[in-house]
Amino acid sequence: xxxxxxxxxxxxxxxxxxxxxxxxxxxxxxxxxxxxxxxxxxxxxxxxxxxxxxxxxxxxxxxxxxxxxxxxxxxxxxxxxxxxxxxxxxxxxxxxxxxxxxxxxxxxxxxxxxxxxxxxxxxxxxxxxxxxxxxxxxxxxxxxxxxxxxxxxxxxxxxxxxxxxxxxxxxxxxxxxxxxxxxxxxxxxxxxxxxxxxxxxxxxxxxxxxxxxxxxxxxxxxxxxxxxxxxxxxxxxxxxxxxxxxxxxxxxxxxxxxxxxxx
Amino acid sequence: xxxxxxxxxxxxxxxxxxxxxxxxxxxxxxxxxxxxxxxxxxxxxxxxxxxxxxxxxxxxxxxxxxxxxxxxxxxxxxxxxxxxxxxxxxxxxxxxxxxxxxxxxxxxxxxxxxxxxxxxxxxxxxxxxxxxxxxxxxxxxxxxxxxxxxxxxxxxxxxxxxxxxxxxxxxxxxxxxxxxxxxxxxxxxxxxxxxxxxxxxxxxxxxxxxxxxxxxxxxxxxxxxxxxxxxxxxxxxxxxxxxxxxxxxxxxxxxxxxxxxxxxxxxxxxxxxxxxxxxxxxxxxxxxxxxxxxxxxxxxxxxxxxxxxxxxxxxxxxxxxxxxxxxxxxxxxxxxxxxxxxxxxxxxxxxxxxxxxxxxxxxxxxxxxxxxxxxxxxxxxxxxxxxxxxxxxxxxxxxxxxxxxxxxxxxxxxxxxxxxxxxxxxxxxxxxxxxxxxxx
Numbered sequence: 001x002x003x004x005x006x007x008x009x010x011x012x013x014x015x016x017x018x019x020x021x022x023x024x025x026x027x028x029x030x031x032x033x034x035x036x037x038x039x040x041x042x043x044x045x046x047x048x049x050x051x052x053x054x055x056x057x058x059x060x061x062x063x064x065x066x067x068x069x070x071x072x073x074x075x076x077x078x079x080x081x082x083x084x085x086x087x088x089x090x091x092x093x094x095x096x097x098x099x100x101x102x103x104x105x106x107x108x109x110x111x112x113x114x115x116x117x118x119x120x121x122x123x124x125x126x127x128x129x130x131x132x133x134x135x136x137x138x139x140x141x142x143x144x145x146x147x148x149x150x151x152x153x154x155x156x157x158x159x160x161x162x163x164x165x166x167x168x169x170x171x172x173x174x175x176x177x178x179x180x181x182x183x184x185x186x187x188x189x190x191x192x193x194x195x196x197x198x199x200x201x202x203x204x205x206x207x208x209x210x211x212x213x214x215x216x217x218x219x220x221x222x223x224x225x226x227x228x229x230x231x232x233x234x235x236x237x238x239x240x241x242x243x244x245x246x247x248x249x250x251x252x253x254x255x256x257x258x259x260x261x262x263x
Numbered sequence: 264x265x266x267x268x269x270x271x272x273x274x275x276x277x278x279x280x281x282x283x284x285x286x287x288x289x290x291x292x293x294x295x296x297x298x299x300x301x302x303x304x305x306x307x308x309x310x311x312x313x314x315x316x317x318x319x320x321x322x323x324x325x326x327x328x329x330x331x332x333x334x335x336x337x338x339x340x341x342x343x344x345x346x347x348x349x350x351x352x353x354x355x356x357x358x359x360x361x362x363x364x365x366x367x368x369x370x371x372x373x374x375x376x377x378x379x380x381x382x383x384x385x386x387x388x389x390x391x392x393x394x395x396x397x398x399x400x401x402x403x404x405x406x407x408x409x410x411x412x413x414x415x416x417x418x419x420x421x422x423x424x425x426x427x428x429x430x431x432x433x434x435x436x437x438x439x440x441x442x443x444x445x446x447x448x449x450x451x452x453x454x455x456x457x458x459x460x461x462x463x464x465x466x467x468x469x470x471x472x473x474x475x476x477x478x479x480x481x482x483x484x485x486x487x488x489x490x491x492x493x494x495x496x497x498x499x500x501x502x503x504x505x506x507x508x509x510x511x512x513x514x515x516x517x518x519x520x521x522x523x524x525x526x527x528x529x530x531x532x533x534x535x536x537x538x539x540x541x542x543x544x545x546x547x548x549x550x551x552x553x554x555x556x557x558x559x560x561x562x563x564x565x566x567x568x569x570x571x572x573x574x575x576x577x578x579x580x581x582x583x584x585x586x587x588x589x590x591x592x593x594x595x596x597x598x599x600x601x602x603x604x605x606x607x608x609x610x611x612x613x614x615x616x617x618x619x620x621x622x623x624x625x626x627x628x629x630x631x632x633x634x635x636x637x638x639x640x641x642x643x644x645x646x647x648x649x650x651x652x653x654x655x656x657x658x659x660x661x662x663x664x665x666x667x668x669x670x671x672x673x674x675x676x677x678x679x680x681x682x683x684x685x686x687x688x689x690x691x692x693x694x695x696x697x698x699x700x701x702x703x
Contacts, residue, residue, distance in 0.1 A: 007701040028688040030700075037700040044701070058698040062687030070640045071676050072554065072662030074526045076683055078533040109522035114530065154641040159521025185646050186323075189583040194640030198689055199675040202637040205588030212583075 005044050009058040010091045020055040022126075023093050025107065027100040028063050029229035035236065036099075036229035042258035043099055043123050049263055050135040054097075060087050064106040071195035078114065081106075085116035095119045097126045099254075101156035101228045102193075108160070122156055124166040124227050124253050131172055138260050143173040146222045148256075149180055151212065151235060152187035153228035166227050166253045173260055178219045188212050190226075190234035197230050213238025217248065224250045270352035270487075277491035284498035288570055291608040295563030300514040307513050310651075315512040320649040324577070327392075330385040334421070337375070337382035338505065344375050348487055357445035358435075361454075373457035376432065380458055383425045390418050400576035405595040410501065410574055417502050424489040431482030432456055433463030434475045440464070443472055504573035508650045511571040514564055515651040520642045523659060528553065529667075554663025557624040558604045561660060568652040569601035578644035578654055584637040591637035593644035593654035599629035600657060626661050635662050636673060 013020050024043065029036040047054050065080030088096075096118050098104040108120035121129075130136045148170060156162045163184045170177055182188045191201070191208025201207060213235055216224045224239070226232045229252075236250045251259075313319045318335065321328040347360045361368045392398045393414060406414070436459050438444040440452065453460050467478060497503045528551045531543040555561050578593035579585050585592050603625045611618050626632075638658045645653050665671045672680070679689045687694045 005701055007698070009698070026697075026700075028690065031697045032688060032690055032692045037703070040700055056698065056701075059695055061697055062694065063683045063689060065683070067689050068680060068683055069523060070659070071672060071679070072659065072664075072666035073672070073680055074529045074553065074663055075533065075667060076680055078525065078529050079536070080683065080687070082533055082537060105519075105521040109519050110525060113525050154639070154643075155521045158642040158646050160519050186581070186643075188586075189639045189641035189643065191583060191587075191639060194638050195676055195679065196639050198679040199636070199673050201587075202584070202589045202591070202633055204584070204637070206586075208583045208587050208639065211587055 005041060006048050007044060008055055010055045010060065010093075011058070013055050014091065018053075019092075021053045022055075022095045022097050023088075023091075024054045024056050025064075025096050025098040025103050026056055026061060027098060027103045027229070029233075030099040031061070033229060033233070035232060039229060039232070039252040039254055040099055042252065042254040042263070045258050045263040046127065046130070046136060046254060046261070049261065050130050052130070052135070057087065062087075064103045066102040066106040067195045067198060069106070069110070070193065071198075077110075081111055081114050081116065085111060085114060088116055088118065093118055095121075097121050097123055099123050099229070101153040101159070102230070105155040105159050122160075122162060122165070122227065124156070124169055125162065127169045127254065127257055128165045131169060136257070136261065138172045138257065141174075142260055142262075143175040143223075143256065146173075146175045147178055147220065148173070148175045148223045148225050149178045149216055149219050149221045150183070150225045150227075150253075151180070151190065151216060151231055152184060153226065153231050154187070154189050154193050156227055157187055158185055166225070169253055169257065170225060173256060175223075178221060180215050180219065182215060188215065190228075190231040192230035192234050197233070207238075209234035209238040210241055213242065217242060217244060221248060223256070224248060225253055225256060226250060227253050264355065267353060267355045273488070273491065274349065274352065277495060281494050281498070284495070287608055287612070288498055288503075290611075291604050292563050292566045292570065294559050294604070294607065295561050295566040296559075298562040298564055300516075300564055303517060306517060307515070310515055310517075311509060311513040314515075314649070314651060315509045318649070320647075320651075323647070330388050333378065333381035333385035334389075337378035340375055340378055344372060345490065348483070352487060358447070358454075362447050362449060369455045372432070373455075376428070376456055376458040379425045379428055383422065386418050386421045386425075390415070393418075400580040403576060403579060403592065403594075405579075405592055405598060406574065406576075410598065413500050413502070414574070416496075417500065420489065420493060420496070424486065424493070427482045427485035427489060429459055429462055429466075429482070430478050431486055432459035434467050434470075434479035434482060436460050436463035437467045437470070438472075438475050438479060441472070443475070501572065501574045504571050504650065507567065507571040511567055512651050514567065516653060516656075520645055524656070526553065526663070552664065553667035554665070555657070555660035556626045556664045556668070558600060558607055559618075560664070561600070561625075561657060565600065565653070565657055565660075566604055568654075568657075569597050569604060571650055572597040572601065572652055573650075574598060575649070577647040577649065578652070581643040581647045583639055583641060583643065589634075589637035590631070591634045593658075596630060596634070596654045596657055597652060600625060603629050626664060630661060632665055632671065635665065638662075 026040055030040040062084055063080055064084065065077035069077035096107055098107065098120065101122055104120060104122045107118065150166055150170065152163065189208060190212050224235050226235055232250055232252060239245050239248050239250055318328065318332060321331055351357055351359050393401045435444050435446065436454050436456065439446060439454050442448060467475060534541040534543050552560055558566060574594055576594050582591065582593050607618055610621055635658055640655060642655060645655050682689050682691050686692055
């Protein structure tokens with residue numbers, strides 16, 4: 001089913017004297033985490049399929065500094081930001097799509113005052129653009145009648161008021177979309193934000209991801225859809241905790257679209 | 264005449280005392296660092312109209328929103344009647360505006376009476392929610408002691424106040440019917456007020472003339488004394504939100520909630536690290552602290568937030584850390600900030616207006632690192648707050664102090680920092696391997 005991924009770096013574009021439409025900011029999870037790499041590949045497959053001329057930074061990409069900033073290490077954040085801005089401005093980057101709401105938020109909101117001004121969108125927003133402009137089309141199929149519930153990532157939803165793009169994209173799947181009681185602006189965090197992903201939780205009586213997965217599972221969904229590699233990890237662990245991994249899949253919105261198109 | 268003098272004296276001292284306390288709170292708030300929240304005035308007026316005046320965010324929870332609306336509108340509209348009461352008290356007249364305003368007067372006071380009954384019902388419901396139904400967010404541990412008492416005092420005070428209103432109007436109605444009221448007799452047979460024209464005769468109909476006059480005066484004086492007492496209680500209470508909600512919403516953060524501030528002091532340092540000849544503002548010699556250790560390190564808006572908080576606990580009820588039993592409660596962050604600021608203010612009062620180091624600080628003495636490290640920075644608390652308080656920004660500023668001034672991050676986070684520094688990723692992977700996924 002799948003052909004080889006076509007991935008071109010910014011350096012290659014520069015060497016060819018060409019300018020890509022958009023830079024795909026892969027992110028650390030998307031580059032290194034085994035589960036998140038599948039999301040990255042799904043995004044690339046869709047971009048390839050839609051003939052989007054995109055670039056990646058490859059080895060020139062570095063952490064945006066988001067986890068450092070949320071953990072209180074403003075020094076490290078700004079060091080990372082300035083390093084990245086030097087690279088991005090060097091390539092005269094105008095538009096960026098990210099595979100992660102944390103990179104999205106940081107690049108979009110926290111880089112401008114440090115000299116990095118770009119149009120930044122989340123990959124669900126790009127998917128919506130591609131669908132709206134008919135650069136990709138989905139004819140009903142593999143997800144027809146499947147029950148899907150979307151877990152809002154905090155830094156996409158509350159953080160940046162993007163609630164509709166992922167939902168609008170999923171409408172094309174012809175599936176049954178269900179909302180959890182706590183959704184959109186009232187969505188409950190998966191537990192990974194604020195650098196929690198990189199540490200043990202403080203003492204409590206429950207893990208946040210268990211609380212959230214419980215809520216999702218109460219709808220008896222076939223799929224829990226996410227838009228963030230960290231939410232993906234947390235929800236996947238939650239589903240495993242309830243021994244439901246055979247019946248309930250945790251998938252990124254990009255993976256749903258790639259699968260619907262059999263990419 | 265004597266009563267006028269007594270009234271004017273009490274009113275005068277009440278107003279002075281209130282002003283003194285408000286000025287102290289203002290001084291305390293201005294101990295905070297400068298932050299620009301005066302941009303986009305049109306947008307600010309709009310958000311204040313919707314969120315503060317219009318109670319927009321309250322309606323996320325319809326039942327308390329409606330109960331609160333009863334109290335809120337009763338409180339706001341009653342202020343109109345207060346003008347007459349103050350006037351009457353000062354010159355010794357009685358229902359001075361009734362002859363001139365006629366039917367409009369009857370309508371207005373009737374409207375206030377109906378709202379007062381609704382407020383009475385609302386207050387009973389609020390007391391029940393706190394003390395009988397024990398709504399979870401209203402009985403959490405940070406409310407033990409004074410905060411719980413404070414909440415009940417206010418509610419009981421409101422009940423008493425409303426009782427006084429109906430004593431005043433009810434007894435006056437009976438007197439008026441007998442031609443004995445001090446209000447000017449317009450030969451209309453009744454004051455015609457919506458509630459007290461029924462309630463008055465029912466409760467006080469069989470009383471003697473003297474008793475009626477006594478009840479009416481107790482009602483009148485009780486009402487105005489409660490108002491003055493309430494006014495002067497406000498600066499000591501969480502209930503100060505009725506005044507600060509408006510400016511606090513006006514000065515809201517208008518930017519995306521996900522956007523955290525970039526510390527300028529850090530930017531200057533980082534620029535110098537990249538380029539020793541970089542043009543950065545020259546330091547004035549006082550080394551600034553990175554992040555916040557005490558209330559003076561926070562911005563005036565964060566301090567205004569703390570005085571605006573009325574401890575409703577919507578933030579805490581939505582906090583993923585709190586829901587899962589962690590120590591963190593965003594409400595407690597706000598209460599601690601206010602309590603520490605009040606302590607600093609008292610310290611200044613006792614030391615001729617200058618803060619004398621008391622060896623304490625907001626961080627550790629009030630808020631512990633365990634609370635701070637439980638935060639997922641999800642913004643649910645910020646989203647929930649009906650008056651746009653931002654507990655998250657305080658949490659992050661305190662974390663910044665822990666990390667940058669004390670190197671006191673949890674070990675795993677220090678490892679994450681090291682990884683970012685060395686590999687450009689929070690995990691131990693080589694930057695050179697960043698594109699490996701493309702051909703795996």
